[in-house]
Amino acid sequence: MIDIVANHKLFHSIHQLSRLLTKNMNKALQPFGLYSAQWSVIYVLKTKGTLTQTELCEYLSVEAPPLTRNIQRLVKQDYVKQVRGKDNRSKLIELTEKAHQEYPSWEQAVLQTNQTLLENFPNRSEEQLEQLISEWLTTLR
Numbered sequence: 486m487i488d489i490v491a492n493h494k495l496f497h498s499i500h501q502l503s504r505l506l507t508k509n510m511n512k513a514l515q516p517f518g519l520y521s522a523q524w525s526v527i528y529v530l531k532t533k534g535t536l537t538q539t540e541l542c543e544y545l546s547v548e549a550p551p552l553t554r555n556i557q558r559l560v561k562q563d564y565v566k567q568v569r570g571k572d573n574r575s576k577l578i579e580l581t582e583k584a585h586q587e588y589p590s591w592e593q594a595v596l597q598t599n600q601t602l603l604e605n606f607p608n609r610s611e612e613q614l615e616q617l618i619s620e621w622l623t624t625l626r
Contacts, residue, residue, distance in 0.1 A: 506602070513598040517591055518562065522547075522555050524595065527564065527580065531588060535579040537570065559584075 510521035519527075525545055530536065536544070542552050556578060559565040564584040567576045580588075603611060 509598055509602060510595065513594045514591065517594070519591065523559055524591065526555055526559060527584060527588070527591065530565065530578060530580045535577050537575045537577055541578060
């Protein structure tokens with residue numbers, strides 16, 4: 486039988502780790518007027534290209550209302566724009582030229598933060614953890 490208490494501790498630890506990673510990312514992005522949730526949107530658009538809001542929701546596993554708020558903030562900052570889709574019902578979200586210009590600075594801050602967070606983490610364990618998380622995400626989706 487699976488130890489329910491051990492599972493509870495595991496999920497609690499994952500939740501605490503997630504909060505700590507988010508806190509560190511927010512601190513790194515603060516000088517740019519961004520938060521980790523906004524960075525997630527920017528990063529996905531940079532790596533995957535223009536997406537619908539529904540596609541962003543699905544990929545980021547977030548509900549529509551908080552994503553809408555983040556997109557609205559990014560529109561006000563002139564980092565993303567919304568364009569009509571082919572069927573005029575869907576809205577496509579894409580990065581602006583300003584975001585493309587600023588992206589290297591944001592990415593550098595994120596990469597430095599990630600490196601700092603992984604300083605004392607063994608490389609082999611890092612690879613194993615990445616594989617486990619990827620496999621778990623695949624099964625959950």
